[in-house]
Amino acid sequence: MLVAEVTENTTYFRQDIQGLRAIAILLVVIYHTGIAFPGGYIGVDMFFVISGFVITQLLSREYARTGTLRLAEFYSRRIRRILPAVAFATIGTLLISVVALSPFGEQQQVVDTSRASSFFGSNLYFYMQDSYWALAENPLRHLWSLAVEEQFYLIFPVLIISLRVLRVKMQSSAMRISLLIISVISFVGSYYLSIGNQFLPKPELMAFFGTPWRMWEFLVGSILALSPTSRRSLPRVATNLFASISLIVILWAAVTFNSFTVFPGTAAIAPVFSTAILIYLGTTQSAATRFLAIKPLTKIGTISFSWYLWHWPLIVFAHRLSPNSHYFAPISAAIFSAGFAIISLRLIENPIRHNPDIRGKRALKLGVVCTIAPILVSVVVQFASNSGLGLQEIKNDKIKMSSFTDVHDCRIDKGKAIPNCDFNEYGSTAKRLLLVGDSAATAISDGVAAATSALGMNFSAYYSYGCPIILKPVSKRTHCITTFPEIEKKIAEIKPDILVISNMSSIYVDNVSRGEVLRDQNGKPAADVNQSINIWISMLREKINNDFKNQKTLVILQPPMSNMRELVLLQKLFDEKISFKTSEIRNRITRAESELFRNYKNFAVVDPATTLCDGVNCKQSLNGQALFYDSLHLTVKGSLLLTDLITAELEQLTAKN
Numbered sequence: 001m002l003v004a005e006v007t008e009n010t011t012y013f014r015q016d017i018q019g020l021r022a023i024a025i026l027l028v029v030i031y032h033t034g035i036a037f038p039g040g041y042i043g044v045d046m047f048f049v050i051s052g053f054v055i056t057q058l059l060s061r062e063y064a065r066t067g068t069l070r071l072a073e074f075y076s077r078r079i080r081r082i083l084p085a086v087a088f089a090t091i092g093t094l095l096i097s098v099v100a101l102s103p104f105g106e107q108q109q110v111v112d113t114s115r116a117s118s119f120f121g122s123n124l125y126f127y128m129q130d131s132y133w134a135l136a137e138n139p140l141r142h143l144w145s146l147a148v149e150e151q152f153y154l155i156f157p158v159l160i161i162s163l164r165v166l167r168v169k170m171q172s173s174a175m176r177i178s179l180l181i182i183s184v185i186s187f188v189g190s191y192y193l194s195i196g197n198q199f200l201p202k203p204e205l206m207a208f209f210g211t212p213w214r215m216w217e218f219l220v221g222s223i224l225a226l227s228p229t230s231r232r233s234l235p236r237v238a239t240n241l242f243a244s245i246s247l248i249v250i251l252w253a254a255v256t257f258n259s260f261t262v263f264p265g266t267a268a269i270a271p272v273f274s275t276a277i278l279i280y281l282g283t284t285q286s287a288a289t290r291f292l293a294i295k296p297l298t299k300i301g302t303i304s305f306s307w308y309l310w311h312w313p314l315i316v317f318a319h320r321l322s323p324n325s326h327y328f329a330p331i332s333a334a335i336f337s338a339g340f341a342i343i344s345l346r347l348i349e350n351p352i353r354h355n356p357d358i359r360g361k362r363a364l365k366l367g368v369v370c371t372i373a374p375i376l377v378s379v380v381v382q383f384a385s386n387s388g389l390g391l392q393e394i395k396n397d398k399i400k401m402s403s404f405t406d407v408h409d410c411r412i413d414k415g416k417a418i419p420n421c422d423f424n425e426y427g428s429t430a431k432r433l434l435l436v437g438d439s440a441a442t443a444i445s446d447g448v449a450a451a452t453s454a455l456g457m458n459f460s461a462y463y464s465y466g467c468p469i470i471l472k473p474v475s476k477r478t479h480c481i482t483t484f485p486e487i488e489k490k491i492a493e494i495k496p497d498i499l500v501i502s503n504m505s506s507i508y509v510d511n512v513s514r515g516e517v518l519r520d521q522n523g524k525p526a527a528d529v530n531q532s533i534n535i536w537i538s539m540l541r542e543k544i545n546n547d548f549k550n551q552k553t554l555v556i557l558q559p560p561m562s563n564m565r566e567l568v569l570l571q572k573l574f575d576e577k578i579s580f581k582t583s584e585i586r587n588r589i590t591r592a593e594s595e596l597f598r599n600y601k602n603f604a605v606v607d608p609a610t611t612l613c614d615g616v617n618c619k620q621s622l623n624g625q626a627l628f629y630d631s632l633h634l635t636v637k638g639s640l641l642l643t644d645l646i647t648a649e650l651e652q653l654t655a656k657n
Contacts, residue, residue, distance in 0.1 A: 015298050027041075038258040047149075106137075116147075123209040404449045434462075436500070447639040537592050622641070
């Protein structure tokens with residue numbers, strides 16, 4: 001579990017494990033604030049090892065005491081320990097989302113995630129998602145790891161009982177070897193999926209979110225728990241050395257790993273085995289063990305589960321409400337969430353967990369209540385968000401949010417009939433413009449359509465969500481594999497006088513939330529943002545040289561990042577402007593793209609930042625109307641604001657020989 005499981009017999013309580021939990025949660029929280037530890041996500045892997053160790057010890061001691069494994073009692077403890085805290089945090093997140101997130105998709109995403117989380121299936125939910133927001137900005141994203149743990153808890157006791165049926169003794173070497181074989185299979189699968197071996201769809205995401213491929217991390221702790229304790233007698237010099245090195249390795253991984261590290265794969269070995277070594281040596285009197293047992297760390301370890309539940313939602317909301325504060329908002333949210341964790345621990349978790357009357361049928365009833373309560377709240381939130389909370393101006397804005405290409409259903413998608421989005425307002429002799437790309441293309445479509453009208457050009461538009469004009473970055477997405485040839489076919493059929501391309505480049509260059517790191521021609525993954533940008537530019541250059549070298553092309557770059565939403569209750573708290581520095585990654589990408597496109601005389605470039613930004617700040621709204629409907633996409637109002645800029649570039653491009 002993400003926090004200590006204190007048994008009825010406090011003899012087994014280990015302060016060093018509480019300290020390990022503190023290290024793990026501190027790494028995760030600091031990582032999420034963005035101030036340090038780019039590899040702080042390894043804290044989750046530390047939790048997995050600790051969970052495997054603690055749960056296996058509980059089962060082993062119960063078996064030694066009673067001669068059997070009482071699954072009903074085991075799951076009763078899990079219900080008491082986990083579900084009330086998760087339900088409380090989920091309901092709180094749902095309610096805050098009503099006032100802090102957009103009712104035009106974001107609140108609905110939180111609703112869907114909360115339902116998946118209530119049944120501990122959020123890891124599967126995120127694996128199936130194609131939405132950038134669902135993976136990167138969702139305030140319930142962190143619950144994927146809890147789902148993995150609960151799925152392990154469902155599987156592991158049954159696995160142990162199955163091995164016992166085969167007469168494998170609990171503390172025997174045969175039991176450890178059996179678990180070792182399973183863990184090796186799990187690790188090998190994790191490794192091959194992590195490096196992109198496509199024996200399953202979306203392999204990198206499967207390696208990250210899939211319980212079978214994370215199981216080896218738990219089993220390392222389980223094997224350790226079943227090992228003879230007498231083997232832990234080592235010379236003091238050796239225990240100090242190994243324990244200190246293990247702590248250093250964990251710190252090294254947290255500092256040197258980043259979002260481009262191929263993970264879990266072989267990279268997970270460092271934090272997993274370092275955690276295991278520290279647990280193994282935890283009963284010794286090494287300096288590292290004494291450090292882990294200091295009171296501040298054990299206190300943090302005690303609230304680690306609740307802190308984990310609350311820290312990420314509040315950090316997401318803090319970023320939303322104070323986008324220009326840089327580190328102050330997320331740090332404040334992280335500290336504030338620790339207060340929520342203490343309240344949850346004292347008022348909800350401990351009273352329920354330590355209540356001896358909640359077992360058997362009562363525990364089952366508690367589980368049902370904790371599952372249904374968030375779902376009922378999600379129904380209310382869904383109704384409220386879909387209705388615009390009864391505010392007529394919000395309903396009107398929702399109608400205005402639909403772009404030109406959305407209204408005319410120009411999306412090409414797997415299993416869907418190819419739409420007809422060729423508009424011939426100016427007759428067969430007029431020049432024709434074709435707009436293609438991903439969701440950036442549909443977001444900009446109103447501005448492009450208005451520009452073609454101003455110039456008397458016929459307009460065609462076709463796009464596919466999450467699929468850029470280059471296939472390589474998304475070659476493992478089944479819907480892109482299907483839709484990409486259709487877009488290519490449309491370009492060949494229409495033979496446009498001017499081709500307009502718009503891609504949301506940053507989600508491919510920095511698309512670590514999907515686990516799809518760009519790879520060079522030799523298949524080597526990018527190690528950082530700079531390498532990823534270089535690979536992206538190389539792919540664009542190859543595409544242009546092969547297909548568009550002689551095609552008049554206007555590229556509309558990705559707009560600057562935004563934090564503005566069409567919010568209902570907190571909209572007036574937002575600044576109309578956001579710092580241009582917020583778009584740092586986007587700015588680096590678009591500069592590199594612009595330099596590339598300038599090398600082609602038949603290419604022109606529109607940078608939305610030219611209109612939206614002054615070099616210091618960028619507009620998020622104008623005259624009370626939002627220019628963005630999420631962090632990446634322009635509203636119709638925002639798109640139309642670029643009409644003059646697009647028109648001017650099209651005029652110059654048309655005049656070129």
